[in-house]
Amino acid sequence: MPASATDQPAPKVFQHRQSAHCESGVISSLLQHEGIPISEAMAFGLSASLSFAYIPLVKINQLPLIAYRMVPRFILNGLKKQLRLPLRFETFREPLDGRRRLDALLDQGRLVGLQSSVFFLPYFPENMRFHFNAHNLIAYGRDGDDYLISDPVFNGPTRCAARDLSRARFVRGALAPKGLIYYFDGPVPRTEIAPLLPGAIRKNCFLMLNVPLPFVGCCGEHLLAHRLRRLPVAKDPEYCRRFVGHIVRMQEEIGTGGAGFRFLYAAFLQEAAALLANPRLTELSLELTAIGDSWRDFALHAARMNKARAAMDTALLADTLAALARRERALFKKLRAAV
């Protein structure tokens, strides 16, 4: 038992906080519980998690993977490194071991972050349950056979039966959680945030502008625009409709969505501007907000075409996307010059 668990005067009452994105929300909640004021946007920005990726080789329901942020666990690992957090990860081979370990940690009065599948969590609305295995949530206690759960995507805390949670934690397949749990194993150091910000912003600029892979960052956006232009509209209208719907779904539904991440990063830039006393960052934050609004307009067009409320016009979508890519490239170049 580390000494920190015992020398605290009384166990603090956990307060549920809703967030836009699960991973940044979980780590921000865990930190705020320890008295470290890191907002969700700060967690997202400090770990340099804004991104774009279009990976045609990886299929989801026969459609290519499109992501608007870095891979799962990037936020957790990024913050761990930046803030030197004593964040400990554990995975398990046997569901029973995973459950025992979780129970033991909760009985010590700790908060435990979990990775799980969305599909097997009974408190999710039926229509939101898809096989996405990298959802994050917090367990903050147990009551009989139920776990007390704080899922950052929901308005309030909830409960989950042990059996269901165990199933959700031990699904197999892509991004299998393997019962992953994470918690603070020792006192959390108080780090000055401001000196870390320029590096974090520069890192995100690198990820958007300079990764030498054609499907990542602004290049990835151009690649997707190119793919949109070449969709076989005449030959296979059904596939095109699904493809366009898929872009929107990846953008707006799966984990808050692409425009949502742009707003999150803009909120981070605003916080960074205050901490660094750099008004240039405030201007760029507003510019990124405008870009996020355009992403939403793009999604609205695409959603209407998908629902056949508007004529399918892939050239228009491709042009909009290419324009967005150019604006993001210009923004991140300015951002790099500003810090």
Next chain:
Amino acid sequence: MRPDEVPQENAPVLGGVRKLVYVVDSSGHYRAACSGGSEIETSPTEEAVAWFARLAAEARARAARGESSPLEYHMYRLRLDVPTLAAAAGLWQWRVRRHLRPAVFARLSPRLLARYADAMGLTVDQLRTLD
């Protein structure tokens, strides 16, 4: 997005959940707001739900005629497809595809059935029937 642009309709697909979104208030500062889900995000989700529902209905009809195994119906009903089911059960995709044939499915060993049942969160009996 400004606070007055946050969608307030309660989208059925969200089942009453209100999501958190970041909006810019009149003074230009970011703050959190609750969204009831807008057309942009709900329509593709409905679309994806409907796509699986249609595949499941077709698979069910085929299975009832004996042209396909109940596994195919349950697979689509649980919003899986061949690659995801194969990954979830830890099998090769060609084996899963083969198990969609009724004759092959009928001869499956109890161990393999249990493996599917476990991956899909069903009992073996449920897996054998078109409930």
